Amino acid sequence: DAGVTQSPTHLIKTRGQQVTLRCSPKSGHDTVSWYQQALGQGPQFIFQYYEEEERQRGNFPDRFSGHQFPNYSSELNVNALLLGDSALYLCASSPNPLAGNEQFFGPGTRLTVL
Amino acid sequence: AQSVTQLGSHVSVSEGALVLLRCNYSSSVPPYLFWYVQYPNQGLQLLLKYTSAATLVKGINGFEAEFKKSETSFHLTKPSAHMSDAAEYFCAVTPNNNDMRFGAGTRLTVKP
Numbered sequence: 446d447a448g449v450t451q452s453p454t455h456l457i458k459t460r461g462q463q464v465t466l467r468c469s470p471k472s473g474h475d476t477v478s479w480y481q482q483a484l485g486q487g488p489q490f491i492f493q494y495y496e497e498e499e500r501q502r503g504n505f506p507d508r509f510s511g512h513q514f515p516n517y518s519s520e521l522n523v524n525a526l527l528l529g530d531s532a533l534y535l536c537a538s539s540p541n542p543l544a545g546n547e548q549f550f551g552p553g554t555r556l557t558v559l
Numbered sequence: 560a561q562s563v564t565q566l567g568s569h570v571s572v573s574e575g576a577l578v579l580l581r582c583n584y585s586s587s588v589p590p591y592l593f594w595y596v597q598y599p600n601q602g603l604q605l606l607l608k609y610t611s612a613a614t615l616v617k618g619i620n621g622f623e624a625e626f627k628k629s630e631t632s633f634h635l636t637k638p639s640a641h642m643s644d645a646a647e648y649f650c651a652v653t654p655n656n657n658d659m660r661f662g663a664g665t666r667l668t669v670k671p
Contacts, residue, residue, distance in 0.1 A: 487661030
């Protein structure tokens, strides 16, 4: 059973560019969350998708947007990249957003903005 | 708002010694608490979770944590450290399954 997968593994962009990161959830999971982990810090919640809708959003600007597809996979889009967007982006999936369900994390996409 | 604070950004122990990683939470409602481990260049792996069923929670790799409401704590322990335990450990809290809030992390070093 494949766990959460993310692509690409690494990505290098320049300021002002746009980037799309992809995530496939663990089999049987229909909820996908995205997190940003800056170097030396804990992950910060960006948003969560359930039934193809953004269910909840953290304190991130509108430059960060997402999408969930009917097969539950998800994309994270970041526009107008800033140097401060350099981070590890983690995708997590869970079996519907019930309280107490743990989230399963993918290996992450390392984004470097030059 | 719910949050967690991890005391000590870096903990160093000798192999075979007790591991104690500290986490205190802030919550106005009964929390759901988690400990995750992150190895270099990898994602997060769940060690254990507290969902009010029992105050002493046993996890993988010999780790356990005790929920103490009076102290608002959820410290992670392991009786005997192994070299393979060296990693970054994160405590997290969530009132539901939407917004998981992580601490800043504690880096565990195990000396031979």
